[in-house]
Amino acid sequence: MRCGGYCGEHKARSAGKHRLLSGDCGLSKLAETLFVYKKTGATRDHAAVGLLQTRQGVCQAIAALSMVILPHLGILARYVCGEGYSGTDWGPHAWNAVWAPNGTWHQVDFTFGLHRKTTPNTFTLQDDLSFRELHRWDEAAQSPALFQKRANPRKPPAS
Numbered sequence: 001m002r003c004g005g006y007c008g009e010h011k012a013r014s015a016g017k018h019r020l021l022s023g024d025c026g027l028s029k030l031a032e033t034l035f036v037y038k039k040t041g042a043t044r045d046h047a048a049v050g051l052l053q054t055r056q057g058v059c060q061a062i063a064a065l066s067m068v069i070l071p072h073l074g075i076l077a078r079y080v081c082g083e084g085y086s087g088t089d090w091g092p093h094a095w096n097a098v099w100a101p102n103g104t105w106h107q108v109d110f111t112f113g114l115h116r117k118t119t120p121n122t123f124t125l126q127d128d129l130s131f132r133e134l135h136r137w138d139e140a141a142q143s144p145a146l147f148q149k150r151a152n153p154r155k156p157p158a159s
Contacts, residue, residue: 031062032114059084059111063094066110070098080107082137093135097142107131 036056044050044057048064051057063079070077076099084093095109106122112134113119120135122128 060094062111066096085134
């Protein structure tokens with residue numbers, strides 16, 4: 001593992017400036033090294049705590065744990081629910097959206113990225129098209145306008 005979370009790139013504090021999605025980054029590699037996607041039917045498979053306790057879980061647990069880790073790297077993140085394509089059919093799935101320096105939210109799926117060279121994402125047009133082949137979600141409900149980064153999160157947006 002080259003990065004391990006201590007490289008100078010982590011100091012950049014944004015998903016767009018860090019190789020967050022490459023296979024050699026500490027975050028992607030850490031997930032692949034420590035966790036196994038495994039559906040046993042147990043409730044703990046769906047929770048971040050269960051993933052930490054047993055080192056196995058499903059997409060919901062991986063996306064939930066990412067919601068804890070990413071902010072510690074200075075990356076704003078959201079939890080996204082939708083459907084994922086397994087290669088044979090569509091089923092319930094969860095992943096994350098991360099705030100990028102260009103002022104937009106991008107989809108990131110660490111579960112589908114567990115054993116791939118890069119983590120599926122929507123940072124480029126080609127990546128977005130590939131991501132949409134394997135994911136579908138209610139884009140109106142996950143509208144970027146609903147999650148705009150604000151200087152004062154307690155103050156409601158101007159009407």
